[in-house]
Amino acid sequence: MTGNDTIAAISTALGEGAIAIVRISGPDAVSVARKILKRQDFPEHSRMYLTSLVDSSGAITDRVLCVHFRRPNSYTGEDIIEIHTHGGILPARTCLELALRNGARIAEPGEFTRRAFENGRIDLTQSEGVLSVITSRSIEALHAAARTLTGELSRAVQKIHDDVLSLQGSLEVQLDFPEGETLSGLDTVAGIGRAISELEGLIPRCSAGMILSEGVRVVIAGRPNAGKSSLLNELLGRNRAIVTDIPGTTRDIIEECITIGGIPVRLTDTAGLRETGDIIEAEGVRLALEAMNGSDICLYVLDGSGAITQEDRDYIGSLEGRNAIVIISKSDLKARAGDIDTSLTKIHVSAKTHDGIDALKSAIYDMAAGNAAISSGLNVSASQLEDLRGALGALREGRNAAVNGDGEDVTAGLLGSARLALLRVLGVGAGDELIDSMFSRFCVGK
Numbered sequence: 001m002t003g004n005d006t007i008a009a010i011s012t013a014l015g016e017g018a019i020a021i022v023r024i025s026g027p028d029a030v031s032v033a034r035k036i037l038k039r040q041d042f043p044e045h046s047r048m049y050l051t052s053l054v055d056s057s058g059a060i061t062d063r064v065l066c067v068h069f070r071r072p073n074s075y076t077g078e079d080i081i082e083i084h085t086h087g088g089i090l091p092a093r094t095c096l097e098l099a100l101r102n103g104a105r106i107a108e109p110g111e112f113t114r115r116a117f118e119n120g121r122i123d124l125t126q127s128e129g130v131l132s133v134i135t136s137r138s139i140e141a142l143h144a145a146a147r148t149l150t151g152e153l154s155r156a157v158q159k160i161h162d163d164v165l166s167l168q169g170s171l172e173v174q175l176d177f178p179e180g181e182t183l184s185g186l187d188t189v190a191g192i193g194r195a196i197s198e199l200e201g202l203i204p205r206c207s208a209g210m211i212l213s214e215g216v217r218v219v220i221a222g223r224p225n226a227g228k229s230s231l232l233n234e235l236l237g238r239n240r241a242i243v244t245d246i247p248g249t250t251r252d253i254i255e256e257c258i259t260i261g262g263i264p265v266r267l268t269d270t271a272g273l274r275e276t277g278d279i280i281e282a283e284g285v286r287l288a289l290e291a292m293n294g295s296d297i298c299l300y301v302l303d304g305s306g307a308i309t310q311e312d313r314d315y316i317g318s319l320e321g322r323n324a325i326v327i328i329s330k331s332d333l334k335a336r337a338g339d340i341d342t343s344l345t346k347i348h349v350s351a352k353t354h355d356g357i358d359a360l361k362s363a364i365y366d367m368a369a370g371n372a373a374i375s376s377g378l379n380v381s382a383s384q385l386e387d388l389r390g391a392l393g394a395l396r397e398g399r400n401a402a403v404n405g406d407g408e409d410v411t412a413g414l415l416g417s418a419r420l421a422l423l424r425v426l427g428v429g430a431g432d433e434l435i436d437s438m439f440s441r442f443c444v445g446k
């Protein structure tokens with residue numbers, strides 16, 4: 001796809017604004033610009049020139065700023081011309097159409113960044129970072145994306161890779177020249193151990209990056225009238241769901257997003273769980289159970305002022321061992337006698353007085369974050385995280401092989417597979433399919 005041709009696209013969002021930017025990248029970027037701008041030379045790298053956009057009849061259509069980023073010191077590594085038109089749909093479209101009529105072709109989604117990747121300006125982790133900077137939904141997620149974008153993850157992964165490569169090299173030399181100077185078994189074990197601890201430090205940061213970009217699904221479930229919708233409204237800070245004292249008020253799934261400590265949380269309110277002859281409500285109950293099963297975290301709401309039923313005990317029993325919190329609702333009312341026996345965390349809340357809501361939010365945060373290092377998150381994709389974990393697994397096996405004296409060839413083979421997984425994280429040797437699917441998630445013009 002990347003090639004010898006010149007691509008163009010509007011890189012800013014469509015709509016009225018102060019400026020819009022049309023980006024042109026490729027070998028003919030400058031010649032295209034000469035055909036559509038009054039100014040004919042752009043001698044200095046990354047300097048802005050004030051000029052006019054002219055159509056084929058010579059009519060001026062806009063007063064614009066133009067920048068030339070000379071290859072290879074540009075985003076894509078190719079010659080780039082950026083034309084800053086006045087904001088508005090027509091000036092930007094006219095500029096793009098002129099570029100397309102004068103030698104450029106329209107860029108595909110993410111093609112500028114793809115060219116940056118294919119020309120070695122950035123690696124795959126940084127490409128992910130670019131996408132995540134654009135889509136991040138909290139300041140913590142933005143920091144995680146920016147760390148990856150600026151190469152913090154690449155450098156760390158590259159360093160571990162290089163260390164493993166040198167260990168693998170020494171082991172292979174040992175196999176070829178057993179009588180030569182060699183690493184002792186102890187040195188090998190220690191060397192692999194260092195790589196393992198570096199990955200063990202990196203993976204919780206990457207898990208954090210995943211959590212910050214993907215978020216968690218928190219499902220509020222429980223018997224009718226338990227106070228689920230009131231809890232949803234209280235967590236959201238606005239009246240989103242209908243609340244009445246009639247059991248069976250909520251029939252459908254209601255989803256809303258909040259962020260807690262930077263973690264996107266998709267809150268799902270559900271129909272009260274009960275046997276019912278009403279087919280609409282029964283469908284709501286089916287969806288509620290499905291949501292409960294598909295949740296990352298389940299908040300099971302028990303009416304703190306009413307009796308605990310056998311169904312409550314059964315549902316809470318089924319949540320044992322999962323990420324779930326038992327909410328004892330309506331703590332402003334007189335508490336019922338008796339308590340529920342469960343190993344799950346219990347939190348008393350009142351949607352009326354806001355009591356317990358902050359404690360609940362921090363319990364959700366702790367559960368969502370788990371062992372992940374949220375404050376030093378590094379953005380990654382799911383497959384990159386999987387490869388990092390794969391590399392760690394192979395290194396641990398390699399260390400065992402070295403400790404057990406299984407032979408240099410076995411250890412070297414395991415180090416080799418760890419290395420390949422690390423290279424995949426950086427996008428080295430990544431297949432076309434992976435690259436295609438990665439860049440298709442970008443918008444046109446990026």
Ligand SMILES: Nc1nc2c(ncn2[C@@H]2O[C@H](COP(=O)(O)OP(=O)(O)OP(=O)(O)O)[C@@H](O)[C@H]2O)c(=O)[nH]1
Nearest residue numbers: 224225226227228229230245248249250272330351
């Ligand atoms: N005093 C008090 N009343 C509450 C509280 N939370 C809910 N209620 C009342 O309990 C009743 C049921 O509340 P909902 O939030 O609709 O309960 P639900 O679990 O969503 O009910 P369904 O949608 O029918 O399953 C309403 O009359 C609420 O006003 C609370 O914290 N304190």
Ligand SMILES: [Mg+2]
Nearest residue numbers: 228229249250
């Ligand atoms: Mg409800």
